[in-house]
Amino acid sequence: xxxxxxxxxxxxxxxxxxxxxxxxxxxxxxxxxxxxxxxxxxxxxxxxxxxxxxxxxxxxxxxxxxxxxxxxxxxxxxxxxxxxxxxxxxxxxxxxxxxxxxxxxxxxxxxxxxxxxxxxxxxxxxxxxxxxxxxxxxxxxxxxxxxxxxxxxxxxxxxxxxxxxxxxxxxxxxxxxxxxxxxxxxxxxxxxxxxxxxxxxxxxxxxxxxxxxxxxxxxxxxxxxxxxxxxxxxxxxxxxxxxxxxxxxxxxxxxxxxxxxxxxxxxxxxxxxxxxxxxxxxxxxxxxxxxxxxxxxxxxxxxxxxxxxxxxxxxxxxxxxxxxxxxxxxxxxxxxxxxxxxxxxxxxxx
Amino acid sequence: xxxxxxxxxxxxxxxxxxxxxxxxxxxxxxxxxxxxxxxxxxxxxxxxxxxxxxxxxxxxxxxxxxxxxxxxxxxxxxxxxxxxxxxxxxxxxxxxxxxxxxxxxxxxxxxxxxxxxxxxxxxxxxxxxxxxxxxxxxxxxxxxxxxxxxxxxxxxxxxxxxxxxxxxxxxxxxxxxxxxxxxxxxxxxxxxxxxxxxxxxxxxxxxxxxxxxxxxxxxxxxxxxxxxxxxxxxxxxxxxxxxxxxxxxxxxxxxxxxxxxxxxxxxxxxxxxxxxxxxxxxxxxxxxxxxxxxxxxxxxxxxxxxxxxxxxxxxxxxxxxxxxxxxxxxxxxxxxxxxxxxxxxxxxxxxxxxxxxx
Numbered sequence: 001x002x003x004x005x006x007x008x009x010x011x012x013x014x015x016x017x018x019x020x021x022x023x024x025x026x027x028x029x030x031x032x033x034x035x036x037x038x039x040x041x042x043x044x045x046x047x048x049x050x051x052x053x054x055x056x057x058x059x060x061x062x063x064x065x066x067x068x069x070x071x072x073x074x075x076x077x078x079x080x081x082x083x084x085x086x087x088x089x090x091x092x093x094x095x096x097x098x099x100x101x102x103x104x105x106x107x108x109x110x111x112x113x114x115x116x117x118x119x120x121x122x123x124x125x126x127x128x129x130x131x132x133x134x135x136x137x138x139x140x141x142x143x144x145x146x147x148x149x150x151x152x153x154x155x156x157x158x159x160x161x162x163x164x165x166x167x168x169x170x171x172x173x174x175x176x177x178x179x180x181x182x183x184x185x186x187x188x189x190x191x192x193x194x195x196x197x198x199x200x201x202x203x204x205x206x207x208x209x210x211x212x213x214x215x216x217x218x219x220x221x222x223x224x225x226x227x228x229x230x231x232x233x234x235x236x237x238x239x240x241x242x243x244x245x246x247x248x249x250x251x252x253x254x255x256x257x258x259x260x261x262x263x264x265x266x267x268x269x270x271x272x273x274x275x276x277x278x279x280x281x282x283x284x285x286x287x288x289x290x291x292x293x294x295x296x297x298x299x300x301x302x303x304x305x306x307x308x309x310x311x312x313x314x315x316x317x318x319x320x321x322x323x324x325x326x327x328x329x330x331x332x333x334x335x336x337x338x339x340x341x342x343x344x345x346x347x348x349x350x
Numbered sequence: 351x352x353x354x355x356x357x358x359x360x361x362x363x364x365x366x367x368x369x370x371x372x373x374x375x376x377x378x379x380x381x382x383x384x385x386x387x388x389x390x391x392x393x394x395x396x397x398x399x400x401x402x403x404x405x406x407x408x409x410x411x412x413x414x415x416x417x418x419x420x421x422x423x424x425x426x427x428x429x430x431x432x433x434x435x436x437x438x439x440x441x442x443x444x445x446x447x448x449x450x451x452x453x454x455x456x457x458x459x460x461x462x463x464x465x466x467x468x469x470x471x472x473x474x475x476x477x478x479x480x481x482x483x484x485x486x487x488x489x490x491x492x493x494x495x496x497x498x499x500x501x502x503x504x505x506x507x508x509x510x511x512x513x514x515x516x517x518x519x520x521x522x523x524x525x526x527x528x529x530x531x532x533x534x535x536x537x538x539x540x541x542x543x544x545x546x547x548x549x550x551x552x553x554x555x556x557x558x559x560x561x562x563x564x565x566x567x568x569x570x571x572x573x574x575x576x577x578x579x580x581x582x583x584x585x586x587x588x589x590x591x592x593x594x595x596x597x598x599x600x601x602x603x604x605x606x607x608x609x610x611x612x613x614x615x616x617x618x619x620x621x622x623x624x625x626x627x628x629x630x631x632x633x634x635x636x637x638x639x640x641x642x643x644x645x646x647x648x649x650x651x652x653x654x655x656x657x658x659x660x661x662x663x664x665x666x667x668x669x670x671x672x673x674x675x676x677x678x679x680x681x682x683x684x685x686x687x688x689x690x691x692x693x694x695x696x697x698x699x700x701x702x703x704x705x706x707x708x
Binding site: 240242243245246247248249250251252253256260261264265267 | 397400401402421422423424427428429431432433435436437438439448449452453496500
């Protein structure tokens with residue numbers, strides 16, 4: 001903790017703050033605000049009720065109107081503070097509102113009905129988290145189902161991609177064979193074809209294979225990526241051939257060389273690719289949208305999309321689910337981010 | 351029995367031939383050193399024996415079995431690489447046991463063997479470290495241990511000491527020689543350092559440009575080099591070479607280009623009268639002598655206390671090195687006359703470079 005504090009209060013040296021310190025901290029603070037502002041706003045909004053979300057001007061903190069249970073009424077009644085008229089200063093509960101008039105009662109004296117105009121009152125608010133936004137996701141919507149779909153697709157696609165790409169990269173970096181350069185050029189040249197161009201043919205193939213509306217229809221087409229092959233190949237080129245020769249002298253099969261020598265030694269590059277793959281798959285929208293049409297197969301991204309109707313949008317659920325969708329990817333990034341810098345630095349070819 | 355036979359072994363990369371037909375036999379238990387300047391093909395030859403390079407023509411036989419078509423893993427050899435090639439992600443113990451695991455050795459046996467080898471090479475306290483935490487010498491030991499633990503028929507060493515500092519190199523040289531004595535295996539050792547070759551080998555193969563220049567015991571190579579190249583390569587400091595021509599009337603009389611004349615011993619060489627020849631004299635065999643036939647000008651003197659070296663030139667500018675046991679009073683700028691024992695003379699045909707020894 002002391003070290004964190006020392007780091008956060010670093011200065012250019014000397015006891016007094018140099019003007020560059022002020023500039024740096026101002027710049028960094030601005031950066032933090034720009035980066036985290038929207039995320040914090042999102043999290044805050046996800047705890048607001050639908051009514052609170054519609055409020056103008058918007059507030060930073062989530063508010064809810066105070067309610068009170070009154071004898072003789074089944075539902076809790078919202079409380080208002082009277083700002084004018086004969087009841088000024090009193091806190092009344094609203095029974096119903098008709099146009100500009102509202103029927104109120106005094107919670108202390110529930111038998112007497114009072115009639116007030118609505119511009120003479122303002123709601124009594126308190127800071128409260130609308131956790132029902134989150135619990136609803138589990139109760140009303142099958143959030144766990146979508147979560148499972150997304151997780152399954154992400155994990156399987158990433159694992160498959162790492163396996164396929166690393167094997168291809170191993171062959172392209174460590175074996176001499178006729179046409180190796182051609183194969184590599186072919187792989188790299190597919191980078192130049194935008195995904196949208198192959199969308200229709202890919203869809204036809206997936207349908208033909210009977211993978212339409214199946215999670216595997218999302219997983220398999222993304223198993224091999226030219227970026228991944230190229231990234232891993234460049235890294236594997238830096239592994240000395242002598243180590244492979246040594247393994248061969250040690251009677252290791254080629255498969256064993258791949259599994260026990262090449263894979264562990266490529267770990268930094270594989271970690272980078274894993275992070276990228278997880279982010280790609282988790283955030284993928286277009287391809288799952290095309291392949292998955294039944295809601296029980298929806299991924300989180302598709303489910304989020306389905307909250308946005310043509311006529312109305314369920315903002316509170318949408319925001320809550322967005323937060324839950326962000327969390328896993330943020331965790332992955334937090335734990336693996338140190339590999340990104342080292343991995344990318346060392347894949348740049350020494 | 352692990353006898354190694356090379357019969358007419360050749361290797362080409364495209365149209366470039368790098369190994370030009372090599373025949374040699376290493377008997378069981380022999381320590382054979384391939385030596386030569388860089389680019390002579392010695393490492394390639396070793397890799398061909400190991401099975402890491404294909405053989406373009408000829409045969410490699412281990413025992414009596416031709417192994418051309420047998421993959422490296424199944425030849426029963428072990429190799430120590432120049433860069434050690436330890437598996438960086440494994441501990442020393444895992445490095446040593448990897449080969450044994452691959453031949454399905456039972457776990458307790460692996461443990462036992464690894465520990466025995468580690469003890470022998472004095473790396474038993476390093477077993478749980480990774481290669482990056484070891485010094486050069488320790489890595490070298492691990493690399494040797496990895497080869498030893500599988501009990502191969504033949505050990506192959508590819509310049510294993512070239513990454514070590516001079517002092518450590520001398521130590522490891524002794525250890526490898528001792529290891530050879532203890533294990534009694536056939537070993538093939540590649541180096542560019544002729545001192546290593548001389549000190550360790552039972553047999554030396556001198557290679558140049560993919561050809562075998564001479565194959566034999568170290569002292570045979572030293573005493574009776576087959577050609578100019580071997581004569582110049584083996585021995586330190588290098589042998590002095592003097593160009594000349596035998597007298598047209600008296601083939602025992604050698605007229606050197608330096609202007610000096612020298613008498614060759616009768617019957618030792620097969621030189622013809624009037625033939626262009628090169629006289630080879632080792633620095634240790636040349637001595638300053640007031641009655642000497644060779645006139646030289648001293649350029650520099652190195653006094654090492656127990657021995658001294660004179661560096662100079664003959665009258666025509668040919669450089670000469672003289673080794674003098676003990677200390678000397680000769681100083682730079684002096685003119686000296688040198689003499690050589692007739693038994694220590696080497697004579698070569700200047701055109702072919704071959705020895706003229708009878």
